[in-house]
Amino acid sequence: MTARAGHAVEHRLSAFGTTVFAEMSELAARTRSVNLGQGFPDTDGPAEIVEAAVRALCDGRGNQYPPGAGVPELREAVAEHQRRWYGLTYDPDTEVLVTAGATEAIAATLLALVRPGDEVIALEPYYDSYAACIELAGGTRVPVTLRPHGGEFRLDLDELRDAVTERTRLLLINTPHNPTGTVLTRAELATIAELAVERDLLVVMDEVYEHLVFGGVHVPAATLSGMRERTVSIGSAGKTFSFTGWKVGWVTARPELVAAVRSAKQYLTYVSSGPFQYAVAEALRLPDDYFTSFREDLRGKRNLLVSGLESVGFEVYAPAGTYFATVDIRPLGESDGVAFCRSLPHRAGVVAIPNQVFYDVPERGAPFVRFAFCKQISVLEEAIARLGGAKFLA
Numbered sequence: 001m002t003a004r005a006g007h008a009v010e011h012r013l014s015a016f017g018t019t020v021f022a023e024m025s026e027l028a029a030r031t032r033s034v035n036l037g038q039g040f041p042d043t044d045g046p047a048e049i050v051e052a053a054v055r056a057l058c059d060g061r062g063n064q065y066p067p068g069a070g071v072p073e074l075r076e077a078v079a080e081h082q083r084r085w086y087g088l089t090y091d092p093d094t095e096v097l098v099t100a101g102a103t104e105a106i107a108a109t110l111l112a113l114v115r116p117g118d119e120v121i122a123l124e125p126y127y128d129s130y131a132a133c134i135e136l137a138g139g140t141r142v143p144v145t146l147r148p149h150g151g152e153f154r155l156d157l158d159e160l161r162d163a164v165t166e167r168t169r170l171l172l173i174n175t176p177h178n179p180t181g182t183v184l185t186r187a188e189l190a191t192i193a194e195l196a197v198e199r200d201l202l203v204v205m206d207e208v209y210e211h212l213v214f215g216g217v218h219v220p221a222a223t224l225s226g227m228r229e230r231t232v233s234i235g236s237a238g239k240t241f242s243f244t245g246w247k248v249g250w251v252t253a254r255p256e257l258v259a260a261v262r263s264a265k266q267y268l269t270y271v272s273s274g275p276f277q278y279a280v281a282e283a284l285r286l287p288d289d290y291f292t293s294f295r296e297d298l299r300g301k302r303n304l305l306v307s308g309l310e311s312v313g314f315e316v317y318a319p320a321g322t323y324f325a326t327v328d329i330r331p332l333g334e335s336d337g338v339a340f341c342r343s344l345p346h347r348a349g350v351v352a353i354p355n356q357v358f359y360d361v362p363e364r365g366a367p368f369v370r371f372a373f374c375k376q377i378s379v380l381e382e383a384i385a386r387l388g389g390a391k392f393l394a
Contacts, residue, residue, distance in 0.1 A: 181319020
C-alpha cells in the first residue's frame with residue numbers, strides 16, 4: 001500500500017532526522033549570530049589552488065565524467081602524499097580511490113565492508129554520519145566512549161578490548177578526533193593494532209584532520225605492524241586546504257579493499273568534483289611551508305578561543321588536534337547542552353553544537369558543547385565579546 005499525501009512515511013533513517021549542523025546553521029542565519037557551530041572556514045584556501053581549478057575548468061579537464069577511480073593526477077598525488085608524510089607506499093592505480101569528500105568515503109567503505117548483523121566499534125562521541133552509515137549497512141553500532149581525564153578526552157583501551165565480540169567486524173577510528181580534539185598516541189594506536197591483528201578485524205581510519213595536530217603527532221594506523229593489509233585510510237582536501245565545498249576525499253588501502261569500496265561508491269555518486277580533482281592534486285604537492293603555516297595559524301586561533309572561553313567561565317578541553325574546542329557548561333550553571341545551544345543565539349548571538357547528539361547515550365554528552373575556531377580572528381573576537389556580555393545562570 002502506498003502512503004497517501006499528509007501521512008507520515010517511516011523509513012530506515014527516520015530516527016536520525018535533520019542533522020544538528022543544518023538546524024544550528026539555520027538558527028545562526030535567522031538570529032544573525034556568529035556561527036561557531038558547523039566546521040567550515042570563513043576564508044578560502046590558497047589562491048594558486050583556486051587558479052588551478054579555474055584552469056581545469058577553462059581547459060575542459062573534468063567538465064565531463066572523470067574516471068570512476070578519480071583522475072590519474074590526483075590518485076598519483078595522494079600516493080605521493082602518503083609516501084611523503086608517512087612512508088606508506090600505495091599503487092595509485094589499484095590502491096587509491098577518489099570520493100565525494102570523506103563523508104562518501106566513510107559511507108562507501110561501511111556499505112562495502114559491513115554485513116548485516118556485524119558489529120562496528122566507533123569512538124564516541126562520533127561524527128554523525130557514522131551512525132547513519134552503519135545503520136544503512138545493516139550493522140550494529142557499538143560505542144566506546146572517550147572520557148574526560150586531566151583536561152582532555154582519552155580512550156580507555158580496556159573498554160575497547162571488552163567491546164570486541166565474535167560479531168565485531170570493524171573498528172572505526174577517528175584521529176585527530178572530532179569533536180573532542182583528542183589525538184591518539186602511538187602507544188594507543190599500537191594497542192589498537194595488536195587487537196585488530198589478534199581478532200582479525202578491519203580498521204577504518206578517518207584522518208581528515210591529519211595536518212591539524214597541535215600536540216603530539218599524527219600516526220596513521222597503516223604504518224603499524226600488521227595493519228597495512230587490514231586498514232582503510234580516509235583523507236580529505238576540505239579540512240587541509242579550506243575548500244570544504246569542493247568535496248574531494250580519498251581512500252587508500254590494499255587493492256581488494258579499494259575494489260570493494262569502489263563497488264559501493266559507484267552506486268552513490270559514481271564520480272564527482274571533476275575540475276577540483278586536478279586542483280587538489282596540485283594542493284597536495286604544496287611545499288612543507290604551507291602545511292606548517294596552516295597549522296600554526298589554526299594553533300593561534302585555537303589559543304585565542306580557548307582563552308576567551310575560559311574567561312567566560314567554561315571549563316575548556318584544549319584540543320590537541322582538529323579545529324574544534326569542547327567545553328563543559330556546568331560551571332555556568334547549565335547542564336543540558338541541546339537546550340543551551342538552542343538558547344545561546346538568543347542570549348549571546350553565538351551558535352555552537354551540542355556534543356550529546358554524537359552519543360548513543362545522550363546523558364554522557366549532555367554537559368559538553370563544541371565551538372569551531374576555523375574562523376577569522378575578528379570573528380572569534382566578536383564571539384568571545386558576545387559570550388562575555390551574556391548572562392548565564394551561575
